[in-house]
Each structure stands twice: as C-alpha cells, then as structure tokens.
Amino acid sequence: MTALPEAGATVGTLALIGVGLIGSSIARAARRGKLAGRIVGCARKPETRAKCLELGIVDAMFADPAECVAGADLVILAVHLGGYREVARRMAPGLKPGSIVSDVGSVKTCVFRDVAPFLPEGVHLVPGHPVSGTEKSGPEAGFAELFDNRWCILTPGPEAEPKAVAKVAAFWRAIGSNVELMEARRHDLVLGITSHLPHLIAYNIVGTAADLETVTKGEVIKYSAGGFRDFTRIAASDPEFWRDVFLNNREAVLEMLGRFTEDLIALQRSIRWGEGDKLLQLFARTRAIRQGIIAAGQETPAADFGRRPATRG
Amino acid sequence: MTALPEAGATVGTLALIGVGLIGSSIARAARRGKLAGRIVGCARKPETRAKCLELGIVDAMFADPAECVAGADLVILAVHLGGYREVARRMAPGLKPGSIVSDVGSVKTCVFRDVAPFLPEGVHLVPGHPVSGTEKSGPEAGFAELFDNRWCILTPGPEAEPKAVAKVAAFWRAIGSNVELMEARRHDLVLGITSHLPHLIAYNIVGTAADLETVTKGEVIKYSAGGFRDFTRIAASDPEFWRDVFLNNREAVLEMLGRFTEDLIALQRSIRWGEGDKLLQLFARTRAIRQGIIAAGQETPAADFGRRPATRG
Numbered sequence: 001m002t003a004l005p006e007a008g009a010t011v012g013t014l015a016l017i018g019v020g021l022i023g024s025s026i027a028r029a030a031r032r033g034k035l036a037g038r039i040v041g042c043a044r045k046p047e048t049r050a051k052c053l054e055l056g057i058v059d060a061m062f063a064d065p066a067e068c069v070a071g072a073d074l075v076i077l078a079v080h081l082g083g084y085r086e087v088a089r090r091m092a093p094g095l096k097p098g099s100i101v102s103d104v105g106s107v108k109t110c111v112f113r114d115v116a117p118f119l120p121e122g123v124h125l126v127p128g129h130p131v132s133g134t135e136k137s138g139p140e141a142g143f144a145e146l147f148d149n150r151w152c153i154l155t156p157g158p159e160a161e162p163k164a165v166a167k168v169a170a171f172w173r174a175i176g177s178n179v180e181l182m183e184a185r186r187h188d189l190v191l192g193i194t195s196h197l198p199h200l201i202a203y204n205i206v207g208t209a210a211d212l213e214t215v216t217k218g219e220v221i222k223y224s225a226g227g228f229r230d231f232t233r234i235a236a237s238d239p240e241f242w243r244d245v246f247l248n249n250r251e252a253v254l255e256m257l258g259r260f261t262e263d264l265i266a267l268q269r270s271i272r273w274g275e276g277d278k279l280l281q282l283f284a285r286t287r288a289i290r291q292g293i294i295a296a297g298q299e300t301p302a303a304d305f306g307r308r309p310a311t312r313g
Numbered sequence: 314m315t316a317l318p319e320a321g322a323t324v325g326t327l328a329l330i331g332v333g334l335i336g337s338s339i340a341r342a343a344r345r346g347k348l349a350g351r352i353v354g355c356a357r358k359p360e361t362r363a364k365c366l367e368l369g370i371v372d373a374m375f376a377d378p379a380e381c382v383a384g385a386d387l388v389i390l391a392v393h394l395g396g397y398r399e400v401a402r403r404m405a406p407g408l409k410p411g412s413i414v415s416d417v418g419s420v421k422t423c424v425f426r427d428v429a430p431f432l433p434e435g436v437h438l439v440p441g442h443p444v445s446g447t448e449k450s451g452p453e454a455g456f457a458e459l460f461d462n463r464w465c466i467l468t469p470g471p472e473a474e475p476k477a478v479a480k481v482a483a484f485w486r487a488i489g490s491n492v493e494l495m496e497a498r499r500h501d502l503v504l505g506i507t508s509h510l511p512h513l514i515a516y517n518i519v520g521t522a523a524d525l526e527t528v529t530k531g532e533v534i535k536y537s538a539g540g541f542r543d544f545t546r547i548a549a550s551d552p553e554f555w556r557d558v559f560l561n562n563r564e565a566v567l568e569m570l571g572r573f574t575e576d577l578i579a580l581q582r583s584i585r586w587g588e589g590d591k592l593l594q595l596f597a598r599t600r601a602i603r604q605g606i607i608a609a610g611q612e613t614p615a616a617d618f619g620r621r622p623a624t625r626g
Contacts, residue, residue, distance in 0.1 A: 131536050131538050131539050135603075151536060190533075190536055191536060191539060194539050194540065195539025195541065197518065200577075201577075203595055204595075205511060205514055206599040207599055208576045209602070210601075211572070212572070217602070219507070220506065221606050223466075223507040224606050225445055225463055226419075226446075227508045227509075229606055231543075232599070233603065234543060235602070237596075239593050242592070243589050243592040247587055250584055254581065254585060256521070257581050260517065261574065261577065263517050263520055263521045264514075267516075268567065271563055272567060279555070280553065283516055283548075283550075283555050286519040286520055286523065288523075289545055290549035292530065292534040
C-alpha cells in the first residue's frame, strides 16, 4: 500500500460495540490519550452496561447497536467473531455517512464476508487486529497499557479510502501501538501460525493431561512448573472467543495443523528410534527464533519471565 | 514411604559434578544457607572451571570426577543424562563409604540403570529432581533463588537407607524447596506430561513455524505476542539436555505423545466439520486446570504474566 495521507488521531464520538477485555482497554487508552470527545459502548447484558458505567470508562451505554453508533465517527466492533453478522445487520441503520467501521477481531477475511455487505454507502470499512491480549475477559480485565508497544494490523480492502485508513492508523498509534498494513488473507495465515495454532495446541495438551487416569490432576498441577504451566495460561483464554477464531479461520488453521502434525510424527519417530542427532538438530534450530523475538523487543530475556516466585510463608 | 528420621541439613563437603545452571544454583543456594563446610565442583572444560572460581561459588574445581568426590559427604550429579554412565564410572573410585550420591536429572528410572551399578558398597543412592529451571544454561545463569518454593522430587529405591534419604530431603528443604518422595517410574510418567511433552510440542511448533515458506521468519517474530512467544521460551532450552531427556524417557514420552496426537486429530476434525460445541466444551474444561495451578501457588494470576510491556522510546 502506498503512503497514507496525514490524519489526526482524535475522533468526535467513539462507539465500542462490545466492551470486554479489548473494548474496555480501548476505552481506557482513548481516555488516557484524550482521543475521543465522547465514548459510548454497546453491550447485550444489563450487568455489563452497569459495570462499564460504574468503572467510568464510557460516557453512555446502549443495548441496541443502532442507537449506540448513531452519530459516531469511529465504530469499533469488539465482540466475538460469531456475533459480527448480527451486530453489523443491527447497527447498519444507525451508521452516519462518512463514519468508519473498524474491529479488533483475530481473523480478518471474515470481516469482509460478515460485515461489509451490511454497511451503507459512504461508510468506510477498515478492519483491524491489535495483537495483544490476556487470558482474562470482561470490562474489569482491561487496562490502558494493553496495546502499548504492540502491533496493530490493519487490513483494509483495495477499495478502502486512504483517508479513512490513515485515521484508524493514527488512532491506534496514539493508543500506543505500532501499526502495520496487511492483506486480510495474509493476516489470517500469519496469525494462524503465530497465534491460532499455539492456542489450539495449548488447549489440546491441557486437555490430554486432564484426561490421564494414570496421573492425577493434583500431580499435573503440582509439577506444572516444568513447562506445562505456560500452556495452561494460554489454554485459560476465553472459550467462545477461540471457538469463533477456529471456525472462522478454518482453512489456514487446518493447513498449519497439517504441517505441525507431520513434523510431530517425524519427531516421534526420532525418539522411538533413538535418533539423537535429529533431535539435537531441531532443538538447536529453534533457539534462533527465540533470540529474534527478544531482539525485536517483543519479549523480555529475563530467565524467569520477569516473574519471581512467591516468598515462602 | 514411611516417615523419615530427623536429619540435619548441613553437610561437610558438597561435590557438584557439573556446574551449569542447576549446579551453580545449588552452589549459590548452599552458600546462602551455609549448608556445606566446603563446596567443590567438577567440570570438563577449563573455561567452566575458571568461571566458577571467578564467580566465587565454589571452593575448588576439578577436571577429574574421582578427585572431585574424594572426601565428599554429598555428591550431586548435575550433568546431562547422557553423561551419567561415564561420570558414575569415573567418580566411583573416589567415593567414600557412607557418602550419598544424588542427582538433579529430569528422568529418574535411568539413574538406577546408569549410576547404581557403579557405586561401591556403603555408598547411598538418593536420586532427585528439582522441578525448576530456566531456558538459560551455564554457571553464570544460576541464581540462589531458583529452587525457592518449588518442588524437589526424590525417588529413592526400596533398598535406600531412610537416614540418607532424610539427609537429602533436609538439604533440599534448607535450599528452599518443598520435598516430595515418589517412585522413579511414576516420576517419569508424571513429568512426561507436565514437562517433557510440553517441551517437545514447543520445539515442534517453533520448528514448524520456522519452515513455513509462505510466512517469513520476520513476521513470525513480529507477531509472536499472540501466543507463539510463550512456546519459543520453552523451545530455547538447552538442546543437548532435552535430547537426553527424550532418549532416556522414551516409553513415557511416546505414550503421552500418542494420546496427545489422538486428541489433536479429533480437534482437527471438529474444526473441519465446524463442530463449535465440541470445541467450546474442550476450551471451557481446560480453564479449571489453570485455576488449580494458580490456587496451588505455582503461578501468578497476573493478566500479563507479571510482565509489563517495555516503555516506548
């Protein structure tokens, strides 16, 4: 994509459809940076609406998407992917001409399938994906620093207006993120390996461990520091969120999974036949990737992950 | 096992065969707790011997295992599993009657196979495994707090003298660990799922990612925060160490791997056929394990893992 035009980071009214971990973190970061004159949110559950108002992170909450987006300059969908179609259909009548619709979903091709068809003429679609998060969910779990120094990938279609793309890019930069533009299909492939497959594998190994009759759940928990623990954090992520990711990025995930399994079977064979050299070769090779991640500032090199064990009672 | 007799935690001379991450951490922790009158170490490489003396974590260093263990009351093997047989054979002539030989290896049945046959009459074997570590290696990587509040599993054979077992248990408790006794075969099965399989999976996924021609290594590194990052830390562990673990715990690892693959194929099928309910069921179930680990004090519940993103430059 060619260079984007200059654009200010501030918007008049920011509407967040869904105010969970990500939505509430955007609200907090937008507040912190004074990026929106008014922040409104939409949530189905009355208790979520009450909680958001109580937390003071929005100016108003709505149950109806169309009412929420009425007058909004920037609308960000922050609900699960499975809800996109319904939300897009319901909010469409409220969208004002010239407004921008964006989102934070982990799969991007499906935004063009599920959201684009409902948008009125003159409304700009600029899908986005902040590559950050925690295993927590809900508006209480958010924090303004969630996106600081992380990547936010925007995947506008070829027909997107550069000004609208620039606006969303400026907004995310002001929120603290580094913005990257990418084609939606490529995004889904890249994230398939860097995020979706790791989550699937983590869910699977924790499930396998839970099913072992020969090893008790107590033992799995007790000796988790040996490596298992890191998988459980990932496998504690929001179940519905991840179901929707796998259902909506099916092709890329199945492709990655096929390669992963193929490699794993080869590894299994090396263990069975005692091929120490082959094992060593793989294990030595993977160290370089880690060093690259630390060098890229996406991780701390601290031996203990920055965690110190709890002091003994 | 029945209750152990009382035993003091201190030893006259502590000999560490291998002074890498674990060995040097034991030396530091023993110093901190004033647990040994004298600490000696054995290392093959002259530069490791020089480094250990320079760090001031030992009183003397030796190249020859027999010289190192001469006069030692407690000998702890802290070399890779693949070196056990050779080290045991070479140190055996130096062992004094009544001394205790222990180790820190991640597989325990092989200690009885590779070390026990070489021990002279009157020398006690009490294999051990501190379930802690980092992905770093070498004497500089160690720190005294590595074992604090972590588990140390001892796997003495049925013929072990309770007094010797009690001595090693007291030593590890004084080092900061919680000590557990377990049958060696059970240990290898439990650690097979909580540690060995997670490492194998992590190595495999990082390898799969590195091989993807369609996604560049730069992209994998850039967007690693989405989940992949946590795998790379594990997959940056010492390659030779892990090769030896897999070659020496072959049966348990292959058994766990078989179950894991079986489960993964089922999961793959659910994604292919769009079985959202089955995915949701698994993902919801794995959350409970995570909560158990946090409740057991083996992990921090902090959303960001206790890490704060680096401040922007």
